[in-house]
Amino acid sequence: MTGPDHYRLAEVLLAKANRTEADDAPTVLAAAQVHATLALAAATALPVGGSGSAPRGAWAIAVHGLGEAGGSRG
Template identity: 65%
Template sequence: MTGPEHYREAERLLADAGVEGAEGTYFVRPESLAAAQVHATLALAAATALSDPARSAPRATVPEWDAWQKAAGVPTAENNPAGSIW
């Protein structure tokens, strides 16, 4: 699942978290909130990891950047033989 997919799933879970109870009360399912928080955290991790490493350090000092790119599903020349990475 990519960062944007995690973000969209968090939004979906939040939208579906509420339940109307008796006499006009409204409840929120804690398990839906917890799952939404996990997806939102993963989306944030992906967005942070995909920021430009050149702003904080030379790319050579950030070897895990490529692993984050791969984990987040970012197209590269390696996994997209057509040549375009976008």
């Protein structure tokens, strides 16, 4: 799983936690936190510069929704 994949999954889990029964919400939130932390670690490990690199492009897609069906997220 890539850093952007962890980022996207953290967002999905966070949204799910908002719709989850109160008993399950802490477990879903904990999973979201784990994936957010892994995404942060992956982003921190990106090489300096290279704004047009493939890894940075993958982050732009994950964070901004660029290139996804239905346009960008706002």
